[in-house]
Amino acid sequence: MTDSSPDGTDEHPLFAAIYDPVVAPFERRIAPQRRWLAADLAGTVLDIGVGTGAMFPYLAASGADEVVGVEPDPHMRKRAVERAAECGLSVTIHPTGAESLPLAADSVDVVVAALVFCTIPDVDAALDEVARVLKPGGEFRFLEHVRADGWAGRLQTTVQPVWGRLAAGCQLDRATDERFLADDRFETVAFERLDAGIPPVAPIVRGRLVRRDDPDTEEARRPAP
Template sequence: MRGRTFGVMADATTARPVRSHPVFAVFYRRLCDVTDRAGFAKVRAALLAEATGNVLEIGAGTGGNLPHYVNADRLSVVEPDPAMLKVLRTRLDRAPVPVELMPAPAERIPYADGQFDTVVCTLVLCSVADLDKAVAEAKRVLKPGGKVLFIEHVGAPSAKARRTQQRIEPVWKRLFGGCLLTRDPVAAFERAGFTEVAAEDVVLGRNPAPAKPIIRGSARA
């Protein structure tokens, strides 16, 4: 059974005004369609098959993950960007389970402690304003023993490639909706007290060269 509901959350949940990225939202939707056809859809599907029970997706963007929640009971998604929300609202019926949409940032998730069995983050922790706070919020809303599933691009392992990322990062951030190239989400999960943190490289034929490597993984609250 498919269904959708819309939560109401004022932008006052954020500590500062929410920026809208209308051009990037259109570009990102098209980019996701291209990368999904090139094999990223299979990566999403394999990871999200593990998303069970009451599921929360943080930073749902333009909804690329929605069709892959085949083992979830229900789905809640949070997304702060008004331009992304505009696209996302037109695609909620792609999900095979009921969806609740909440306009809210990753650093202030509008749900109670211990509410979710699974939290999902895909290509979002690169652009949150406060990485550690976002990860701490993911842990807060998970039930004890609950799982976070993630796909993220991270800083390059070689010093030379990392320096290149650092040089272009200020321009990249402006062009790609606040995206940062050098973050380390695995370390953030460990700092937040997650256990069983595991990640592996994802090899894709098409992704912007500076935004790699890409990893997928999981951790326990």
């Protein structure tokens, strides 16, 4: 069930309440990937779509000087605040979505996105914002589940209408990785497809993109999906 806040933001109180226990087995499986996202961080780090704060224990152990997050759902955000306190992480969480980041251009050293682009309504707008706030030479690190090939992809498309309603709008069959890798504003320095998902939430991909320091790429546009 989806409620709406006074400002029109979708809320998912039931989903937020059951999320952590439901995904606990999956989280144990992908813990090494979350550690990979948080390895050797420095400077200002932005966690997009913090949810209930799944990345917070890893960010707390990283070398980040400052951690900022965004999360539009107040129920998820409340749990994230509690988790930050539990793991001793100092973090500012803004109540906004990834399509409109309340940060200055060229102000972030690393953007981290962990299993969030599947639920972002406007992927292109969010990627525009990532490119805007990242410093030239800054990193965009991601861990996402994406569309599968063959029968597994067809299964994702078949169950998507029901899955999306139950999982707060999660899109199983998005080719998010293709959109990331095709964006000329970034240089791909690492990309892997991992045997870490649980169907239909599989495959899982992870990668590191570096914001190009090239004014010509400011006008570069992605090919239509």
